[in-house]
Every structure is written in C-alpha cells, then in structure tokens.
Amino acid sequence: MILHSGWQAANKKGTSKAFSNAIAAQYKAQFGREMRNLKLDNSGFHP
Helix, strand or coil, X not given: CHHHHHHHXXXXXXXXXXXXXXXXXXXXXXXXXXXXXXXEECCEEEC
C-alpha cells in the first residue's frame, strides 16, 4: 500500500523514473538481487 501511494505521488509529480530507481536500489540493498531481473507469478518472484 505504501509503495502504491508513493508511486501515485511520483506519477503526479512527474518523478516516476526516480521513484522506480529508488525502489529498485532499496530492494537490491535489502535482498542482494536486482529487482528488475525478477519475474512475478502466482507463487512469487523468481530469477
């Protein structure tokens, strides 16, 4: 929910690319993986 609200605000401000980059960097720092290389299906994220 928080990410969705942040995404909506970034879209309104025209900063969605920066928001996307920040989320990807946070994910990589926390999980050690590049989020943009993962695929999402019904059972979760996969390389």
